[in-house]
Every structure is written in structure tokens, then in C-alpha cells.
Amino acid sequence: MTSSPSHAPPLVDHQVLALRLRGVVKTFGDLRAVDGLDLDLRAGTCLGLLGPNGAGKSTTMRMLTGQAIPDSGEIEVLGFPVPQKSKQARARMGVVPQSENLDEELTVRQNLTVWATLLRVPRRHRVKAVADAMVAAQLVERADSKVQTLSGGMKRRLLIARALVHRPALVLLDEPTVGLDPQVRGDIWTLIDQLRSSGVSVLMSTHYIEEAERLCDDVAVVSHGKVIARGTPAELVGIHAGVEALEFFGPPVRLQRVEDTVAPLGFSTRRTGPSVSVLRAEALPQHVVDALGEGSRRAANLEDVFVLLTGERLAD
Numbered sequence: 001m002t003s004s005p006s007h008a009p010p011l012v013d014h015q016v017l018a019l020r021l022r023g024v025v026k027t028f029g030d031l032r033a034v035d036g037l038d039l040d041l042r043a044g045t046c047l048g049l050l051g052p053n054g055a056g057k058s059t060t061m062r063m064l065t066g067q068a069i070p071d072s073g074e075i076e077v078l079g080f081p082v083p084q085k086s087k088q089a090r091a092r093m094g095v096v097p098q099s100e101n102l103d104e105e106l107t108v109r110q111n112l113t114v115w116a117t118l119l120r121v122p123r124r125h126r127v128k129a130v131a132d133a134m135v136a137a138q139l140v141e142r143a144d145s146k147v148q149t150l151s152g153g154m155k156r157r158l159l160i161a162r163a164l165v166h167r168p169a170l171v172l173l174d175e176p177t178v179g180l181d182p183q184v185r186g187d188i189w190t191l192i193d194q195l196r197s198s199g200v201s202v203l204m205s206t207h208y209i210e211e212a213e214r215l216c217d218d219v220a221v222v223s224h225g226k227v228i229a230r231g232t233p234a235e236l237v238g239i240h241a242g243v244e245a246l247e248f249f250g251p252p253v254r255l256q257r258v259e260d261t262v263a264p265l266g267f268s269t270r271r272t273g274p275s276v277s278v279l280r281a282e283a284l285p286q287h288v289v290d291a292l293g294e295g296s297r298r299a300a301n302l303e304d305v306f307v308l309l310t311g312e313r314l315a316d
């Protein structure tokens with residue numbers, strides 16, 4: 001998105017908070033969808049909200065934009081208290097919703113122009129702002145195509161470009177790659193990574209581990225409306241899941257035997273379809289490893305962290 005003549009990185013003070021949430025609660029009837037959420041997003045970094053469906057990610061996003069009002073707690077967005085000053089905050093943030101709401105009858109260029117107008121991009125900057133957004137989203141060649149003729153991946157890129165047309169300081173992305181095939185997902189990752197490199201603050205929700213691991217400086221693991229762990233992906237893995245896992249494949253009886261062997265020794269396991277992984281396997285005594293038979297070692301990952309912390313699986 002950057003059009004500055006020099007390629008020097010922008011000066012961003014990472015001590016400044018782009019987002020600050022304290023004790024935020026949102027209930028729907030008896031359900032505490034967001035249950036005392038604390039979050040800090042340092043300016044110029046990417047924070048991931050990692051949690052399964054129903055964890056409260058979209059509800060949190062909606063409270064940041066003033067579309068939902070918290071029952072209690074404090075929210076500051078770019079220094080503005082929300083919902084009191086959500087208008088001011090909204091003017092400086094870009095929002096990519098979980099579900100597409102593009103105007104299918106309009107072209108790519110028309111969609112971006114309408115949005116630039118709504119977001120009060122001054123008339124004299126509008127054509128350039130729209131052109132820059134199309135370059136960032138790699139949609140220049142489709143500028144005059146109606147949205148209804150675009151592929152799913154192109155629509156998703158347009159949705160992101162639309163949120164950037166007024167050069168926001170903060171971008172919220174709610175599950176930006178859900179339902180996309182791996183190739184398209186990679187394109188979106190590149191786009192998000194460029195955004196962050198250009199100094200924009202990013203809050204992204206996801207239930208894809210790999211997405212959080214690749215893109216986020218910090219990850220907040222959320223479950224049932226609460227942050228249950230917070231850190232860089234590497235810190236989270238190191239603290240909660242150790243160094244490596246030992247993974248065994250085979251028929252159910254084989255997997256069961258692995259679980260029965262290590263459970264009494266205090267080791268956690270997790271099933272992934274046809275396999276079972278013994279977590280923190282670096283601490284297994286050698287005679288136990290020998291008794292378990294042939295397995296393969298792999299590095300511990302964020303999914304292991306999630307399972308260890310919540311007993312739940314994320315997705316897919």
C-alpha cells in the first residue's frame with residue numbers, strides 16, 4: 001500500500017497501544033460470549049486472536065467497531081474510548097468482516113470508489129487511493145470487471161483492499177482466509193504481511209494455527225470469551241508444549257496402547273485422525289520410547305498448545 005518515495009520503514013512506536021481492552025464482557029441472554037477480555041495490541045504489530053468457532057472472536061471485533069456494545073469493561077481504539085468515540089476510531093481503522101458484503105453488481109473500481117467516498121477520502125486523492133488499493137490487491141487487470149465475475153480469492157482480496165483505501169492505522173481482519181484454498185490463502189498472507197511491514201497495526205482472528213504462526217507477532221489464545229494464554233508463537237509453544245512431540249500412526253488399538261502407556265507417567269496426548277501424538281516427548285524416558293515402538297518426532301506447534309490448554313481441538 002505504501003507509495004512513499006523512500007523505502008525506509010515508517011517510524012512506529014511499538015510502545016503505543018493501537019488497542020487496549022480491559023475486562024470486556026458481552027452477554028447474549030445467559031451466554032457470556034466475551035467474558036472479561038483483556039487485550040493489548042502494540043502499534044505496528046500483528047496480534048492474532050486464535051480460538052475455535054464460538055470463542056467470541058467476531059463479537060470482540062464487533063465491539064471494537066461500535067457495532068456491538070459491551071455490557072461492561074473498557075475499550076480504547078487508537079486512543080479513542082469506544083463506543084463513546086467510535087466514529088473517530090472508525091475513521092482511522094479498516095475493517096474486513098468475516099462474511100463478504102461487496103456490491104456484486106458493481107466493478108472492482110466502482111466498489112473501491114464508493115468505499116473511498118464513504119470513508120471520506122478527499123476527492124483529489126480518490127483516484128490514486130483506488131489505484132493503489134487495486135495494486136496492493138493485485139486486481140489491476142480486473143478493475144472494470146463486475147464483482148460477480150471474480151473468483152473467491154479475488155473477492156477476498158478486494159474485501160481487504162476496500163478496507164485499506166483510506167490508509168487506516170489499524171486493520172481488523174476477521175478470519176481472513178476461512179474457506180479459501182491453500183494457494184489463495186498464501187496470496188492473502190502475503191497481503192497481510194505487507195500491511196504489517198508498512199507499519200499498520202493488525203488484529204486478526206483465526207482458527208488456523210498455521211496462519212497465526214506465520215503472520216502474528218503475538219497470539220492471544222481465546223476460549224469461551226477469555227484469553228487463556230498470550231505470547232509470541234514461539235513463547236507459547238516453548239512454555240506450554242515443550243520442544244517436540246512423538247507421533248504414532250496405526251489402527252485404533254495401537255493408538256490406544258500408546259495412550260495407556262504414557263498417561264500413567266503424566267504425559268498428555270492428542271489425536272489427529274489416524275495418529276496420536278505424545279506431547280513434551282523430549283522428557284520421555286528412553287525405555288518408554290523403546291517400548292512404544294516406531295514413531296516419528298516432530299516439533300511442538302501451536303495446535304499442541306491449544307489442545308493442552310483447553311482440551312479442545314481448533315478445527316479441520
Ligand SMILES: Nc1ncnc2c1ncn2[C@@H]1O[C@H](COP(=O)(O)OP(=O)(O)O)[C@@H](O)[C@H]1O
Nearest residue numbers: 028031033051052053054055056057058059060
Ligand atoms: N447476536 C447474537 N445473539 C446471540 N448469540 C450470539 C450473537 N452473536 C454471537 N453469539 C454467540 O456468542 C458466541 C461467540 O460467537 P462469535 O463471537 O461469533 O464467536 P467466533 O467468532 O469466535 O466464532 C457463540 O456462542 C455465538 O453463538
Ligand SMILES: [Mg+2]
Nearest residue numbers: 057058098175
Ligand atoms: Mg467469527
